[in-house]
Amino acid sequence: MIRQGKDHQQEALHQAELNSFDDLDEARRSFEQILDQHAPEFALRHLHVLTSSCRRRKQLEIQLLQSLEDSDEALEELIHLWIHEGAPEDANIILDMQEECSPGLVKEEALLKKMIRKHPSWCEPSLRLATLLFYKGRTEESFELAHRARELKPWHFEVYPLLIMLNLRGPNPSFQSAIGWARMGLPKLHGRRRHEWVMRAVEQAETQFETAKAISEQIMLRPQSELTAETFTWQ
Numbered sequence: 433m434i435r436q437g438k439d440h441q442q443e444a445l446h447q448a449e450l451n452s453f454d455d456l457d458e459a460r461r462s463f464e465q466i467l468d469q470h471a472p473e474f475a476l477r478h479l480h481v482l483t484s485s486c487r488r489r490k491q492l493e494i495q496l497l498q499s500l501e502d503s504d505e506a507l508e509e510l511i512h513l514w515i516h517e518g519a520p521e522d523a524n525i526i527l528d529m530q531e532e533c534s535p536g537l538v539k540e541e542a543l544l545k546k547m548i549r550k551h552p553s554w555c556e557p558s559l560r561l562a563t564l565l566f567y568k569g570r571t572e573e574s575f576e577l578a579h580r581a582r583e584l585k586p587w588h589f590e591v592y593p594l595l596i597m598l599n600l601r602g603p604n605p606s607f608q609s610a611i612g613w614a615r616m617g618l619p620k621l622h623g624r625r626r627h628e629w630v631m632r633a634v635e636q637a638e639t640q641f642e643t644a645k646a647i648s649e650q651i652m653l654r655p656q657s658e659l660t661a662e663t664f665t666w667q
Contacts (some may be wrong), residue, residue, distance in 0.1 A: 497630060507589070544557045563578050566597065
């Protein structure tokens with residue numbers, strides 16, 4: 433009986449911990465929205481308030497990137513991880529978009545724009561909207577969003593095929609620029625270029641992670657009364 437009681441207690445504590453992670457993630461999203469409303473440049477500088485669950489996702493992302501040196505098996509896992517970086521309901525909307533679409537993609541465009549406003553530092557909606565606009569022939573808007581996605585997550589391997597197409601079929605075609613983006617894309621397995629790409633991607637992800645941790649620690653050390661948008665000036 434005592435053992436069962438301890439097991440139930442541990443299970444309850446574990447569930448409470450998971451719930452607290454969800455609450456912290458929601459608080460993080462709300463806090464980012466406040467920062468982004470007051471200082472949009474924060475979104476492009478990757479300023480995140482890291483919770484324990486967010487740290488785990490970042491660590492998993494780095495591990496999956498490292499595994500790409502010897503295998504492509506992690507590609508789908510990374511895409512799944514990136515889709516779920518935002519709010520769960522928004523991730524489900526993106527997944528639903530992969531199954532069916534509205535006439536003219538009008539509904540999808542509106543939903544993705546709403547996600548970008550809601551979570552400016554989340555890469556996936558920007559990339560998805562850039563792709564959608566490309567196929568609708570709005571290449572200038574697509575180009576801007578594709579570059580935004582690349583700045584948010586430069587190791588996102590789905591950005592570069594889109595940039596190649598934009599440079600080949602945009603209003604000012606440039607074969608040379610397309611070749612440049614092709615060289616930055618994910619190379620084939622088992623070669624020097626693949627090794628260099630993985631090393632660069634891991635370094636970029638680790639640098640962004642360390643920056644986010646440092647900012648998060650600074651924020652947590654501040655008294656609650658000082659937590660305003662003006663507090664966080666980052667050079």
